[in-house]
Amino acid sequence: MEINNQSIMQAMEIKIDSVPEKTPDFIQGIRRAPKRELTLNEADIELALMNALRYIPEAYHAELAPEFYNELMTHGRIYGYRFRPEGNISPKAIDQYEATTIEGKAFQVMIDNNLSFEIALYPYELVTYGETGQVFQNWMQYVLVNKYLQVMNNKQTLVIQSGHPVGLFHSHESAPRVMITNGLTVGLFDNLEDFKRLTALGVANYGQMTAGGWMYIGPQGIVHGTYSTLLNASRKIKEGAKDMEGLLFVTSGLGGMSGAQGKAGKIAGGVALVAEVDESRINTRFEQGWVDVVTRSAKEAFDVAIKAKDNKEALAIAYLGNVVDLLEYASDNNIHIDLLSDQTSCHEPYDGGYCPVQLSFEERTNLLASDNAKFKSLVNESLVRHFEAIKALVAKGTYFFDYGNSFMKAVYDAGVIEISKNGVNELDGFIWPSYVEDILGPMLFDYGYGPFRWICLSGKDTDLDATDQAAMDIIDPNRRFQDYDNWKWIKDAKKNALVVGTKARILYQDAWGRTNIALKFNEMVRNGEIGPVMLGRDHHDVSGTDSPFRETSNIKDGSNVMAEMATHCYAGNAARGMSLIALHNGGGVGIGKSINGGFGMVLDGSSRVDEILYEAMLWDVMGGVARRNWARNDASIETCMAYNEQMKGQDHITLPYLATRDFVQEIIKNNK
Ligand SMILES: NC(=O)c1ccc[n+]([C@@H]2O[C@H](COP(=O)([O-])OP(=O)(O)OC[C@H]3O[C@@H](n4cnc5c(N)ncnc54)[C@H](O)[C@@H]3O)[C@@H](O)[C@H]2O)c1
Secondary structure, eight states: OOOSHHHHHHTOSSSOOOOOSSOOOOOTTSOOOOOOOOOOOHHHHHHHHHHHHTTSOGGGHHHHHHHHHHHHHHHSSOOOGGGSOSSOOOOOOGGGSOOSSHHHHHHHHHHHHHHSTTTOSBGGGTEEETTTEESOSSHHHHHHHHHHHHHOOTTEEEEEETTEEEEEEEOOTTSOSEEEEESOOOGGGOSHHHHHHHHHHTSOOOOTTTTTTTOOBTBHHHHHHHHHHHHHHHHHHSTTOSSSTTOEEEEEOOSTTTTHHHHHHHHTTSEEEEEESOHHHHHHHHHHTSOSEEESOHHHHHHHHHHHHHTTOOEEEEEESOHHHHHHHHHHTTOOOSEEOOOSOTTSGGGTTSOOTTSOHHHHHHHHHHOHHHHHHHHHHHHHHHHHHHHHHHHTTOEEOBOSSOHHHHHHHTTOGGGBTTSSOSTTOBSSOBHIIIIIHHHTGGGTOEEEEEEETTOOHHHHHHHHHHHHHHOOTTSOHHHHHHHHHHHHTTTTTOOOSSSEEEEEEOHHHHHHHHHHHHHHHHTTSSOOEEEEEOSSSSSSEEOTTTTTTTOOSSGGGOOHHHHHHHHHHHHHTOSEEEEEESTTTOTTSOEEEEEEEEEOSOHHHHHHHHHHHHHHHHHHHHHHHHTTOHHHHHHHHHHHHHTTTTOOOOOOOOOOHHHHHHHHHHHO
């Protein structure tokens, strides 16, 4: 067979066969990604161009090759802007999409939501959140995936690797319709330097979690986790506290996920003061009503905060400026901060995620484009100052916790060995707790509580109201304080105006809670009470994520660096027929630091879906609780004992016999 571009074109039915006449205009005021560091040599640059041209019919190569070359040199990546649809890409109601299957339509809704101006951090660069979390590597992939989703039938599975649609393969009705992986590399190359080369070559995508897993629901997704974290942190530092009333929480970041902090603090009943260097992010949150007060003055910020705290008022304040300046002001002026954290994108401090205190936001963007080495040294200096300010505040009684953004790792990498627990290296972790280690892990994940979510694909508010009510009816608020918190969350969800983008809801639930709610929703779809629903979760959860600096930071049997739980979660969900399964490298904390997986499940009201829900929802959570139980985590052992009893004859989890450290120390001493 002759291989040339003509015969290749004829051998494909699903393909890009034409090219838009011009690149769509970039709308002023829409945030753009900074230039990504380009480490490619000449041969690699050639390879990157050849790679991008694989999507393009030969007739257009001469026209597009210079454009792609220019993009690579200007932006550090080939995004294929030419293929981006003009204007905003907004999620529409599911019945307005073309596709053979309901899943094919539903995923188009999810993708468009992830890329919309309202939701995406850098919509033109396909970044949904977390500085570098992309839905696809380039717009050619977007175009092609949409084409595949439109023609896919209910006995086919679409395989996607780092945004690239490998193809459609026949499967069966209860198989996943879409399998996604992002950025998985062979161990030797599982580091940021190699990953930068791979992304610039156009062979790897950093999908974060729900960006490349098509399950982002805007900042609401993280508001609930932040609300639970703040409630429980308050209970930790204040005896008898029911919520955050009368407490001051200081932090930074009003971006994709960090943007939840002001709102969550307010819902938890306290005062949240958030530093943010990018004015456009503050404006977004202010227009949404997620922050109440904006100021450029550290003095004014604390004056307002302390007044509200003293009056036991709930308030969200944005400080337009660098968090290091804010903390140094607090330390110098002896201002007491109750709860302190940070949510700059420290998983990517040198690629724009962390703005050094010596630079304004604009200067940071310019320096990133012109001098990476200088930028890096300023970031390091700033992180050292940041650390010193926190240390001084902690010494005066502030409770600091790492918020899953690799902040302490970044400080360590900046040369502050003192932040490591053993004073030598990072192997034993860091001196301050991570919020999962201290709060979310033992109080939520170990029981199976995690960020269950759903999207009403009809786009109707009435569907969201009906599902909120149904979910609330299923929760028993009197069982545990966690159930009460979740019940209160869903009761007030509408009032708290959390929706940005699709009509979505997040609700922390355990294995049975998620299963029962899912089955109830599917019944409501069947009865015509609501339209189809997409179920999913964040990957910041019990089972889907192996991440020693975050999700698995409270696993203390040495297995916190293993990545088998996430892999099994993904494979198990595939075997049980979730509509979409996704597995990524690095989500949330950075390349090489985690493996995380998520799912999407389309509720069409069928009994087929009932069966999948019963099998997969319990597995999706209990697989992780089982592993946590084996790590001797108390709440997980308790949960697994109850599960074994409840599921007798069907499921069975191995429980650990316990031996105390004193006991083994004694044995070792006596047998030396
Ligand atoms: N809280 C959670 O539960 C959770 C979950 C997942 C991930 N994370 C992590 O939190 C981090 C933030 O996520 P995101 O989606 O909000 O990212 P983002 O990049 O959208 O937002 C971070 C914000 O921090 C601001 N910023 C950077 N340096 C600053 C400085 N020195 N002072 C003040 N503001 C500064 C940036 O301008 C940006 O708006 C990421 O590392 C992410 O992985 C947190």
